[in-house]
Amino acid sequence: MKEHTGANGQFIELTGVTKTYPMGEGHIVALDDVSLALQPGEFSGLVGPSGSGKTTLLNIVGSLDEPTSGRAVVLGEDVAQLDEKRAARLRNLHIGFIFQTFNLLPVYSVFENVEFPLLLLRQPAEQRRRAVADALERVGLGDRAASRPHQLSGGQCQRVAIARAIVKNPQIVLADEPTANLDAENSHKVIRIMQDLNRDLGTTFLFSTHDEKVVGYLRRTITLADGRVASDETGSAET
Amino acid sequence: MLLRFALKNLTGAGLRTALNVVVLSLVFIAIVTTQGLLEGMNRQASRAMIDAEYGGGQYWSPDFDPYDPLSYSQAQAPLPPKLAEMVERGSAIEELIVQGTVYPVGRVFPVLIRGIDLGQDVLDLPAHTLGDSGAEIPALIGERMARSTGLAKGDSVTLQWRDRNGTFDARDVSIDEVMKTTVQSIDKGQIWVPIEVLRDLTGRHGEATLVVVRQGATAAPEVEDWSFKTVDFLLTDIRNLIMSKTLGSMIVYVILLFLAMLAVFDTQILSIFHRRKEIGTLMAMGLTRRQVTLLFTLEGTLIGVFAAILAFLCGGPALWWLSRVGWRLPETTDSYGFAIGDVLYPYYGPWLVTLTAAILLFVTAGVSYLPARRILRYRATEALRGKML
Numbered sequence: 320m321k322e323h324t325g326a327n328g329q330f331i332e333l334t335g336v337t338k339t340y341p342m343g344e345g346h347i348v349a350l351d352d353v354s355l356a357l358q359p360g361e362f363s364g365l366v367g368p369s370g371s372g373k374t375t376l377l378n379i380v381g382s383l384d385e386p387t388s389g390r391a392v393v394l395g396e397d398v399a400q401l402d403e404k405r406a407a408r409l410r411n412l413h414i415g416f417i418f419q420t421f422n423l424l425p426v427y428s429v430f431e432n433v434e435f436p437l438l439l440l441r442q443p444a445e446q447r448r449r450a451v452a453d454a455l456e457r458v459g460l461g462d463r464a465a466s467r468p469h470q471l472s473g474g475q476c477q478r479v480a481i482a483r484a485i486v487k488n489p490q491i492v493l494a495d496e497p498t499a500n501l502d503a504e505n506s507h508k509v510i511r512i513m514q515d516l517n518r519d520l521g522t523t524f525l526f527s528t529h530d531e532k533v534v535g536y537l538r539r540t541i542t543l544a545d546g547r548v549a550s551d552e553t554g555s556a557e558t
Numbered sequence: 559m560l561l562r563f564a565l566k567n568l569t570g571a572g573l574r575t576a577l578n579v580v581v582l583s584l585v586f587i588a589i590v591t592t593q594g595l596l597e598g599m600n601r602q603a604s605r606a607m608i609d610a611e612y613g614g615g616q617y618w619s620p621d622f623d624p625y626d627p628l629s630y631s632q633a634q635a636p637l638p639p640k641l642a643e644m645v646e647r648g649s650a651i652e653e654l655i656v657q658g659t660v661y662p663v664g665r666v667f668p669v670l671i672r673g674i675d676l677g678q679d680v681l682d683l684p685a686h687t688l689g690d691s692g693a694e695i696p697a698l699i700g701e702r703m704a705r706s707t708g709l710a711k712g713d714s715v716t717l718q719w720r721d722r723n724g725t726f727d728a729r730d731v732s733i734d735e736v737m738k739t740t741v742q743s744i745d746k747g748q749i750w751v752p753i754e755v756l757r758d759l760t761g762r763h764g765e766a767t768l769v770v771v772r773q774g775a776t777a778a779p780e781v782e783d784w785s786f787k788t789v790d791f792l793l794t795d796i797r798n799l800i801m802s803k804t805l806g807s808m809i810v811y812v813i814l815l816f817l818a819m820l821a822v823f824d825t826q827i828l829s830i831f832h833r834r835k836e837i838g839t840l841m842a843m844g845l846t847r848r849q850v851t852l853l854f855t856l857e858g859t860l861i862g863v864f865a866a867i868l869a870f871l872c873g874g875p876a877l878w879w880l881s882r883v884g885w886r887l888p889e890t891t892d893s894y895g896f897a898i899g900d901v902l903y904p905y906y907g908p909w910l911v912t913l914t915a916a917i918l919l920f921v922t923a924g925v926s927y928l929p930a931r932r933i934l935r936y937r938a939t940e941a942l943r944g945k946m947l
Contacts, residue, residue, distance in 0.1 A: 403846050
């Protein structure tokens with residue numbers, strides 16, 4: 320059974336999180352007093368228009384950024400209190416990322432891209448090989464291990480990115496607009512893969528999206544508007 | 559781990575890496591080649607000077623100063639017993655030097671008359687040929703001297719000198735041999751005669767100007783009034799000359815190195831610019847900014863490593879061949895003042911290669927770090943958005 324909580328028992332808990340960015344002589348508010356909590360195994364999405372604060376929130380949960388005020392606790396760690404090394408360690412061990420533009424390493428093969436997080440974890444070669452093969456099988460790319468990213472379609476690239484995110488068996492996968500660059504068919508395929516992984520591995524998925532196709536799959540939809548939580552709905556998702 | 563990533567990224571960059579590696583390796587080869595030539599020049603000239611003139615060091619008589627021609631009239635002194643004993647043992651030879659003048663075909667030509675023992679084997683000088691003709695005063699000159707005076711083997715020429723009382727005297731001498739030597743200081747303006755003959759001519763019996771110690775002879779003893787000059791001291795001028803040439807050539811190396819480093823720097827800047835999102839992705843996957851900076855610095859530094867390897871593989875055999883066959887020098891080189899000869903054999907010592915490689919790697923690492931250090935201030939969120947550094 321996977322360890323879902325940190326030392327203090329919280330999984331993901333944001334309390335009064337505000338994030339502002341300097342802009343000229345003033346500043347813009349990306350997140351404004353956001354409070355929410357996520358439980359282990361959730362398949363949730365942040366929806367809202369561009370500039371509503373979805374990516375900022377994901378970045379804070381992913382310890383890539385820290386709140387200007389308020390408290391963000393991820394796996395028992397207060398994100399604002401983490402130094403760079405500990406934040407990197409948290410991401411390395413427990414958080415997988417999926418990006419809109421896939422962000423695969425272009426000079427690496429599919430296998431090497433997926434293997435990369437395991438190399439950072441210094442896992443033995445045989446263990447890495449098995450984990451990569453398993454992850455690629457899960458996303459249906461077991462036969463493309465030797466390919467390079469430029470030889471793959473957009474959908475395939477995103478599936479490689481998913482495999483890379485889940486290969487280390489993280490507790491949280493953060494997906495920033497994962498279907499924005501995909502056609503409808505691939506979008507559904509990618510979301511279903513993530514849904515299966517959520518179900519089979521118990522991994523928590525948190526999306527940012529404004530894609531209606533994705534929203535249909537979410538079990539919890541958190542709508543952001545102007546940096547605030549406009550609604551937080553839990554409902555049945557497509558299966 | 560980072561080294562592995564850096565290697566992968568470099569090999570993945572293909573042509574960009576190859577171009578940098580080739581340029582840098584050419585610079586490496588150029589530096590080693592030129593330095594090797596200068597080092598070869600140094601060694602060759604030093605060797606020739608030691609063999610033909612300096613031996614294992616020299617004792618100078620009290621008033622001898624080779625840089626002051628006026629001192630030659632007093633630069634003779636009775637040989638002290640300690641030195642006489644060394645000469646007797648064969649671990650040194652004595653040389654008597656006086657000023658004189660020759661009159662080839664009516665021209666006036668100032669010379670140094672140098673008396674040397676006919677049977678000596680301390681210096682690489684064909685003194686044994688003196689007396690082959692049976693002439694009363696046999697003389698040996700070098701090719702340069704022969705050219706400038708128009709003298710040839712078998713010629714007679716009038717030689718004038720002053721004896722120990724300051725009286726001028728003159729006799730005809732016979733050129734018994736014209737020697738070929740790379741050492742100009744025993745050739746140009748020099749005329750060699752048997753030392754005992756010169757002592758008779760000048761009335762300086764038992765006197766000498768200097769004593770040359772055999773190479774490898776046991777430590778030279780202290781001799782009152784006579785100063786011992788080590789080989790290092792005697793070679794100071796040559797080494798300074800080579801050093802000045804080395805420093806001059808440094809300007810070219812610095813320019814070459816600068817251009818190569820500019821290429822590396824440029825590549826690093828472009829690489830960081832093109833890979834902004836990759837930098838963000840690496841941070842998202844758990845690398846710290848310091849690690850990413852190190853990764854990019856390593857990539858640049860590895861270009862230097864590859865360049866050194868390529869230079870070793872491609873340039874190594876060529877340089878080895880050059881050190882065997884040598885570099886044929888034009889006739890005019892003789893006028894530069896170096897005792898080099900017709901062919902210069904470059905010398906590529908392990909220090910030269912290692913030091914050049916170390917400098918190259920150090921500079922490459924520094925130049926790679928300069929643009930990469932900006933990553934230390936780069937936020938992962940900005941990098942993922944592709945925002946400029």
